Amino acid sequence: MSQVRSALTIAGTDPSGGAGIQADLKTFQELKTYGMSVITSVVAQNTTGVRSVEHMPLSMIEDQLDAVIEDMPTHAVKTGMIASKPMMELIVKKLEQVDAPYVMDPVMVATSGDDLIDKEGRNFLRQYLLPLTTVVTPNIPEAEFLTGLSITTEEDMKGAAEYLVHEYGVDAALIKGGHLKGQAIDFLYDGKQMHSYAAERIDTKNTHGTGCTYAAAIAAYLGKDYPLPEAVKQAKAFVTAAITKSFELGKGNGPTNHWAVREVTERKITHES
Numbered sequence: 236m237s238q239v240r241s242a243l244t245i246a247g248t249d250p251s252g253g254a255g256i257q258a259d260l261k262t263f264q265e266l267k268t269y270g271m272s273v274i275t276s277v278v279a280q281n282t283t284g285v286r287s288v289e290h291m292p293l294s295m296i297e298d299q300l301d302a303v304i305e306d307m308p309t310h311a312v313k314t315g316m317i318a319s320k321p322m323m324e325l326i327v328k329k330l331e332q333v334d335a336p337y338v339m340d341p342v343m344v345a346t347s348g349d350d351l352i353d354k355e356g357r358n359f360l361r362q363y364l365l366p367l368t369t370v371v372t373p374n375i376p377e378a379e380f381l382t383g384l385s386i387t388t389e390e391d392m393k394g395a396a397e398y399l400v401h402e403y404g405v406d407a408a409l410i411k412g413g414h415l416k417g418q419a420i421d422f423l424y425d426g427k428q429m430h431s432y433a434a435e436r437i438d439t440k441n442t443h444g445t446g447c448t449y450a451a452a453i454a455a456y457l458g459k460d461y462p463l464p465e466a467v468k469q470a471k472a473f474v475t476a477a478i479t480k481s482f483e484l485g486k487g488n489g490p491t492n493h494w495a496v497r498e499v500t501e502r503k504i505t506h507e508s
C-alpha cells in the first residue's frame with residue numbers, strides 16, 4: 236500500500252474530546268489514517284450532557300465538503316451526527332462524488348440522553364441515507380428505531396441486522412450490544428453471513444464516545460482495503476482496548492482512551508461466522 240490512506244468524518248463536535256469529530260480524528264490518527272473532517276453542528280457538551288447546539292449553515296457544510304472532495308483523496312467516509320433532513324439531502328448529493336466505503340453511525344441520542352437529530356431527519360435517514368451505506372452501526376435503541384423491532388436478545392439483534400439489509404438496502408448492518416447485559420457482543424450481517432464479535436464486558440461507566448470510536452475505526456480499516464468482517468474485528472479490538480483503559484474524567488460518563496491500543500496487547504475478541 237503506497238499512498239497514505241485517508242478517511243473523512245462528517246459529524247458534530249464534542250469539546251470535551253470524547254465523542255464526535257474529536258473522537259473520530261483521534262481514532263484515525265491512532266490507526267495511521269490521515270483524518271479529514273467536516274463539521275455539521277457545533278455541540279456544547281461534556282461527559283454529563285449537551286447544553287446547546289448550533290447547526291452549521293448548509294452553505295458552510297457544502298463548502299467544507301467541496302473543499303475536501305475537490306482536493307483530497309478519500310478512502311473512506313464516516314458520518315456521525317447529521318441533525319436535519321436538509322443536511323442529509325446535501326450529504327446524499329455529495330456522497331455521489333466520493334467513490335469510497337461509507338460507514339454510518341446513526342447517531343440519534345447521546346449517552347447522556349440528549350437528542351442529536353430531529354424527527355424529520357430520522358425518517359429521511361432511514362429512507363434515503365441508509366441505502367448508500369457500506370455498513371450501518373446502530374446501538375440497540377437506534378436499531379429499534381430504524382427497524383421498529385423490539386431488541387432484547389441476541390437473536391433479536393441478528394433479526395434486526397438482517398432486517399436492515401433486506402428492507403433498507405444497506406450493504407451490511409452491525410448491531411452493537413453495549414446496551415444489553417452479559418458479554419459485549421455485536422452482530423454483523425453482510426447479506427450472506429452473520430458474524431458475531433464478542434468481548435468481555437468491562438465494568439465501567441466511562442464509555443462516552445464508544446460508538447463514534449468504533450465506527451471511525453471500521454472506516455479506517457475499510458480505507459486500508461480490509462474486508463468488512465476483518466475491519467470490524469480489528470475495530471472491535473480497538474474500541475475494547477479504548478474502553479478497557481477509559482478515563483475517569485469529568486463528572487459523568489468518562490471518555491474512552493484512543494491510545495489504549497498501544498498499551499493493551501491482549502484483546503480477546505471472539506469472531507465467529
Ligand SMILES: Nc1ncnc2c1ncn2[C@@H]1O[C@H](COP(=O)(O)OP(=O)(O)O)[C@@H](O)[C@H]1O
Nearest residue numbers: 374411412413414419420435436437445446449
Ligand atoms: N462495558 C463495555 N465493555 C466492553 N465493551 C463494551 C461495553 N459497552 C459497550 N461496549 C462495546 O462498545 C461498542 C459500542 O457499543 P454501544 O455502546 O452499544 O454503542 P453506542 O456507543 O453507539 O451506544 C460495541 O462493540 C459494544 O459491544
Ligand SMILES: Cc1ncc(COP(=O)(O)OP(=O)(O)O)c(N)n1
Nearest residue numbers: 247248254255345346444445446447
Ligand atoms: C457530536 C456527537 N456525536 C455523537 C455523540 C454520541 O456520543 P455518546 O452517545 O456520548 O457516545 P457513543 O454513543 O458514541 O458511545 C455525541 N455525544 N456527540
